[in-house]
Amino acid sequence: MPTRNVVLSEHQHELVDSLVQSGRYQNASEVLRDGLRLIEDRERIEEAKLKALKQAARQGWADLSAGRYIDVADDQLEDFVGQLGRRAAGQAKAAS
Numbered sequence: 001m002p003t004r005n006v007v008l009s010e011h012q013h014e015l016v017d018s019l020v021q022s023g024r025y026q027n028a029s030e031v032l033r034d035g036l037r038l039i040e041d042r043e044r045i046e047e048a049k050l051k052a053l054k055q056a057a058r059q060g061w062a063d064l065s066a067g068r069y070i071d072v073a074d075d076q077l078e079d080f081v082g083q084l085g086r087r088a089a090g091q092a093k094a095a096s
């Protein structure tokens with residue numbers, strides 16, 4: 001397994017030490033590997049979010065081009081968005 005030297009701030013050093021001393025991890029390498037797994041998870045989630053946003057944008061542009069939209073007056077926008085939120089919550093609840 002490759003080794004790598006890292007420089008930690010005093011705070012990070014103390015955090016690693018306290019996690020090892022607590023018995024949660026056997027050594028500093030385990031702490032750092034767990035941290036890297038968390039970063040991988042976060043990156044994967046962010047990538048999925050970006051993919052979903054891009055797909056939603058493509059769908060939105062396609063709907064606009066096809067005339068599938070509703071004009072909402074400025075003074076009714078807040079109510080309209082609230083209705084959309086309630087509808088989405090209902091669909092999410094039904095799906096689970």
